[in-house]
Amino acid sequence: MNWENMALRELSSLEKYLGLKKPNKYSTQGDKKVPVLQNNQGPPLVGLITIACHLVKEAKRSNLLGESAEGRAVVQQWLEYRVTRLDGCTKEDSKTILKELNIHLQDNVYLAGNHFTLADTLMYYGIHPLIVDLTVQEKEQYLNVARWFDHIQHIPSLRHHLPPVVVLRNTIYTSRHH
Amino acid sequence: MKLFVSEGNPHCLKVLAALELTGVKCDVQYVNHEEKVVQFLNHPALPALLLPAGQQLFSANAICRLVLSDPEAVSMADIVLWGALHPILSDSSFTLGEHNSVKTWFDRVAAVHSCQSAVQKVLQGKGLQAMKSYMQRQPAPQNSQCRDAQPCNNNPAEERQHFVSEEECEAAALAWNKGLSSCPAPDRQHPILPQEGKRNVLVTSALPYVNNVPHLGNIIGCVLSADVFSRYGRLRGWNMLFVCGTDEYGTATENKAREEGLTPQQICDKYHAVHSSIYSWFQIDFDFFGRTTTEKQTEIAQNIFWRLHKHGYLVEDTVEQLRCENCQRFLADRFVEGTCPHCSYPEARGDQCDKCGRLINAVELRDPQCKVCRQTPVIRSSKHLFLDLPKLESQLEQWLEKSTSTGDWTTNAKQITHSWIRDGLKPRCITRDLHWGTPVPHPDFKEKVFYVWFDAPIGYLSITANYTSEWERWWKNPLQVELYNFMAKDNVPFHSVVFPCSLLGAQDNYTLVNHLVATEYLNYEDTKFSKSRGTGVFGDMAKDTGIPSDVWRFYLLYVRPEGQDSAFSWADMAMKNNSELLNNLGNFINRAGMFVTKFFEGCVPVMELQREDKELLAVVGWELQQYIQLMDKVKIRDALKHILNISRHGNQYIQVNQPWKKIKGEESERLRAGTVTGVAVNIACLLSVMLLPYMPLVSQIIRDQLNAPQSCVYTMLQGSGTFVCSLSAGHRIGTVSPLFQKLEAEQIEALKKRFGGHTPSTPAAAPAAAIKVAAVEGVDSEKAEQLVKAVAEQGDKVRALKAQKAEKDVIAAEVSKLLELKTQLALAEGKNLEPTSKKGKKK
Numbered sequence A: 001m002n003w004e005n006m007a008l009r010e011l012s013s014l015e016k017y018l019g020l021k022k023p024n025k026y027s028t029q030g031d032k033k034v035p036v037l038q039n040n041q042g043p044p045l046v047g048l049i050t051i052a053c054h055l056v057k058e059a060k061r062s063n064l065l066g067e068s069a070e071g072r073a074v075v076q077q078w079l080e081y082r083v084t085r086l087d088g089c090t091k092e093d094s095k096t097i098l099k100e101l102n103i104h105l106q107d108n109v110y111l112a113g114n115h116f117t118l119a120d121t122l123m124y125y126g127i128h129p130l131i132v133d134l135t136v137q138e139k140e141q142y143l144n145v146a147r148w149f150d151h152i153q154h155i156p157s158l159r160h161h162l163p164p165v166v167v168l169r170n171t172i173y174t175s176r177h178h
Numbered sequence B: 001m002k003l004f005v006s007e008g009n010p011h012c013l014k015v016l017a018a019l020e021l022t023g024v025k026c027d028v029q030y031v032n033h034e035e036k037v038v039q040f041l042n043h044p045a046l047p048a049l050l051l052p053a054g055q056q057l058f059s060a061n062a063i064c065r066l067v068l069s070d071p072e073a074v075s076m077a078d079i080v081l082w083g084a085l086h087p088i089l090s091d092s093s094f095t096l097g098e099h100n101s102v103k104t105w106f107d108r109v110a111a112v113h114s115c116q117s118a119v120q121k122v123l124q125g126k127g128l129q130a131m132k133s134y135m136q137r138q139p140a141p142q143n144s145q146c147r148d149a150q151p152c153n154n155n156p157a158e159e160r161q162h163f164v165s166e167e168e169c170e171a172a173a174l175a176w177n178k179g180l181s182s183c184p185a186p187d188r189q190h191p192i193l194p195q196e197g198k199r200n201v202l203v204t205s206a207l208p209y210v211n212n213v214p215h216l217g218n219i220i221g222c223v224l225s226a227d228v229f230s231r232y233g234r235l236r237g238w239n240m241l242f243v244c245g246t247d248e249y250g251t252a253t254e255n256k257a258r259e260e261g262l263t264p265q266q267i268c269d270k271y272h273a274v275h276s277s278i279y280s281w282f283q284i285d286f287d288f289f290g291r292t293t294t295e296k297q298t299e300i301a302q303n304i305f306w307r308l309h310k311h312g313y314l315v316e317d318t319v320e321q322l323r324c325e326n327c328q329r330f331l332a333d334r335f336v337e338g339t340c341p342h343c344s345y346p347e348a349r350g351d352q353c354d355k356c357g358r359l360i361n362a363v364e365l366r367d368p369q370c371k372v373c374r375q376t377p378v379i380r381s382s383k384h385l386f387l388d389l390p391k392l393e394s395q396l397e398q399w400l401e402k403s404t405s406t407g408d409w410t411t412n413a414k415q416i417t418h419s420w421i422r423d424g425l426k427p428r429c430i431t432r433d434l435h436w437g438t439p440v441p442h443p444d445f446k447e448k449v450f451y452v453w454f455d456a457p458i459g460y461l462s463i464t465a466n467y468t469s470e471w472e473r474w475w476k477n478p479l480q481v482e483l484y485n486f487m488a489k490d491n492v493p494f495h496s497v498v499f500p501c502s503l504l505g506a507q508d509n510y511t512l513v514n515h516l517v518a519t520e521y522l523n524y525e526d527t528k529f530s531k532s533r534g535t536g537v538f539g540d541m542a543k544d545t546g547i548p549s550d551v552w553r554f555y556l557l558y559v560r561p562e563g564q565d566s567a568f569s570w571a572d573m574a575m576k577n578n579s580e581l582l583n584n585l586g587n588f589i590n591r592a593g594m595f596v597t598k599f600f601e602g603c604v605p606v607m608e609l610q611r612e613d614k615e616l617l618a619v620v621g622w623e624l625q626q627y628i629q630l631m632d633k634v635k636i637r638d639a640l641k642h643i644l645n646i647s648r649h650g651n652q653y654i655q656v657n658q659p660w661k662k663i664k665g666e667e668s669e670r671l672r673a674g675t676v677t678g679v680a681v682n683i684a685c686l687l688s689v690m691l692l693p694y695m696p697l698v699s700q701i702i703r704d705q706l707n708a709p710q711s712c713v714y715t716m717l718q719g720s721g722t723f724v725c726s727l728s729a730g731h732r733i734g735t736v737s738p739l740f741q742k743l744e745a746e747q748i749e750a751l752k753k754r755f756g757g758h759t760p761s762t763p764a765a766a767p768a769a770a771i772k773v774a775a776v777e778g779v780d781s782e783k784a785e786q787l788v789k790a791v792a793e794q795g796d797k798v799r800a801l802k803a804q805k806a807e808k809d810v811i812a813a814e815v816s817k818l819l820e821l822k823t824q825l826a827l828a829e830g831k832n833l834e835p836t837s838k839k840g841k842k843k
Helices: A003-018 A048-058 A069-086 A091-104 A118-132 A136-141 A143-153 B012-022 B060-067 B073-089 B100-110 B113-123 B127-136 B143-147 B156-160 B166-178 B216-235 B251-260 B264-281 B295-310 B389-406 B411-422 B458-467 B489-506 B539-545 B549-558 B570-599 B611-632 B636-657 B667-691 B696-706 B745-754 B768-776 B781-803 B808-828
Strands: A026-029 A034-037 B002-005 B027-030 B048-050 B200-205 B239-246 B288-291 B314-324 B336-339 B366-370 B378-387 B481-488 B515-519 B522-524 B566-568
Touching: A003 A026, A003 A034, A003 A048, A003 A118, A034 A048, A048 A069, A048 A118, A069 A091, A069 A118, A069 B060, A091 A118, A091 A143, A118 A143, A136 A143, B002 B012, B012 B060, B012 B073, B012 B113, B060 B073, B073 B100, B073 B113, B100 B113, B113 B127, B166 B611, B200 B216, B216 B239, B216 B481, B216 B515, B216 B522, B216 B539, B216 B549, B216 B636, B239 B264, B239 B458, B251 B264, B264 B288, B264 B539, B288 B458, B295 B314, B295 B458, B295 B489, B378 B489, B389 B411, B389 B489, B411 B489, B411 B515, B481 B489, B489 B515, B539 B549, B549 B570, B549 B636, B549 B696, B566 B570, B570 B636, B570 B667, B570 B696, B570 B745, B611 B636, B611 B667, B636 B667, B667 B696, B781 B808
Parallel strands: B002 B027, B200 B239, B200 B481, B239 B288, B481 B515, B522 B566
Antiparallel strands: A026 A034, B002 B048, B314 B378, B336 B366
């Protein structure tokens, strides 16, 4: 699965979750294949986060971007975290990220606090390949991340293009490495 | 709302400008770069904003968004981009070329009063220089690694689906059909000397100090890494020489000899043998494992010394030291105790007072006492020689520039070297008032020996000289020889600065290091290896665990600390053994062989390649090429992953094609089963070759079981790597049996307990050797125990103060107390502190 398609597939999944009837036509730019949405109403929108926020507003679900000025800033922060820290991270970084998230999610139900937001969706999409690779012991080590992940992936119509990841506590397990 | 910023931190520019622009009321506190405001983040992140409702913002952009949440989006974007680009665009020497509109826009925003004020607050009028201390604390950028589709990214999708084209499949099938080359396996003839027309590679591993039994961290950092690379190089057809030996001179050996009632030479003989046997158990294939206490060492070291002297690179100076007339020796700082001249604490150490924490010189102590015999030492002046590093600096930098840019230096090696040079080189003392060492031949410095760090690297040369009289063909031959130095990162400055300076100053066309490979630290579980506390596995204990040498090698290489520290974990070793070795690698190789035995009467069947098989050949060939590219660059840990990938592909191939079923079917199905089995067993043969550098014994066993021809070892790793058919139809294999054993949980638990450590005062659990070692090195094990407690308590105190956000000065005082305690603890544990002279001539 190469990176360019991932961003477009995420946007397509997001559209479905938001219930947007007409799927948009995206193009890409640059050799990093950043998604672009050509708008009739003005300059094109460039970038996963920018387009995702636009889709949310289009679907009149702005509450998913935060409920107050503070809440909105926090959501933006986690969206930024997704593209600057999570995307393209090395194996070593991924452990750091899981550790950080695990502490943060100890006292927070969702990334931005007590409400589900776009931050949870995009972080879930972005972190999926990391979680797929974790052994059961590692999922226990990052218990809060596993809890949050399992919760998000079960939200109706959220998980379109991604296979479910088994998050269970069981001493008999199969590793994907067999 | 409280904002935390740090001076010199460019990310603070935009938030301070935003605050001022909107006049939003906010508490601003200036802190150090290390201040962790947002606790859950791994690294400190500044600026950070704590909101009244409890949320925390650690993104400068998000903070700006909040602060500027009402005005037109244009302003916020301007501030955010201006702040981000300020470090580049404010530098007048940076030319934008045709991008005039960018410059115009930037200047316009920069002129805004709030922006100017922010610049003043953050950079304090010092310009970009103010950012230096912030920038130095940032981890090295990883960008080039993560954006490429490099295998070291370890993207699971990459691992599974390397798409191969039609052409690649056909090419792979063609290469496969070529089979093995007929050239015989090269024989290793000693002495190995550089040859015309070959790639001549000289590999050294940092000389282990003879007195210390090496632990797993020492082993992976040095000899094991060098061994893997050397074995690999031989398979590649390079002309390799791998030398190492024990570093035997120095105070610690002298002390140990005194304690054990032996001569230093006898101590060295005894412990050299210990090292030798440990490395032999780990199958380290040195071409020569020597020692530094030889005539050749004296000869070569003195020669280099005289040449440095002749060329004017040595300076003389007088140093005041405490000498114990009773013990007849000059005392290293840790062997002196007295009354602190500042606070009158009666147990001040020779370099620092435990009570008031001030750094002192041993000669300043009141009522000093020799820690060994309790007599009062006297102050004696002693002349010493210093290597004039500043005088050699420009030569060094010129050479470094070339070497680091053309060679495969690890990132940490380059960073450490640059920071040493940036801090400014000072003359370095190369002599000591000791007996056990290489004598200084200069008449004014009789009774003195060379300081071990001047002397020890010369050991590489003398050890080679003991191997062959033609050692100069390796060591004075930079045009024909490529030198690799393997070590842990604490040895880097000596190999990249001090030793090259010695050789450059000697002006004798010495071979200098081309590729400096340094590892980070290997920790043990969640702590460090400690002989005195019995924590961790040491070289001599590994064989008593019942776990085979190859499994130890595999795991240590799997967790080789490359980009950052890593940790040895029993649970992880068991998991890797069971999942990767047993279930992945072992399972595949065993199945392939068993099918040949069971279904084809022990002979490799006929193989008729279909499209699917050719695809597999291409994928395996690609993994092989990645392995070679990585190993050529000494990316040992990453290359290992490709071996495991191939085996995974193999398992999948068998799973999908089900030869055990097809063999019972019709002619065409049986043919299919035969092809799949044949290809599988050939992959097994390839794996055995790729595994050789990592697990030499297992590699040989696989080849024995497959009855593989010797030439397969040298064919497939040539050039960029070709996967050929090495076991053709009709080839009779040997007897197949399982390669690995499962590591059971109980076994691992027991081992973890056994090596889990204890306080030194409980003799029952500790091996007697541990306590003896502790006593000999002047270690106070009881004190160590007390200090461990004190450190823990002080650590808690500091944490509590920080959580309460106590006064900065109060915290700082408690932190420095904590650091002192930690230093004392290190001393009490006998950590190696070399005797150094003060007065700025340290380092």
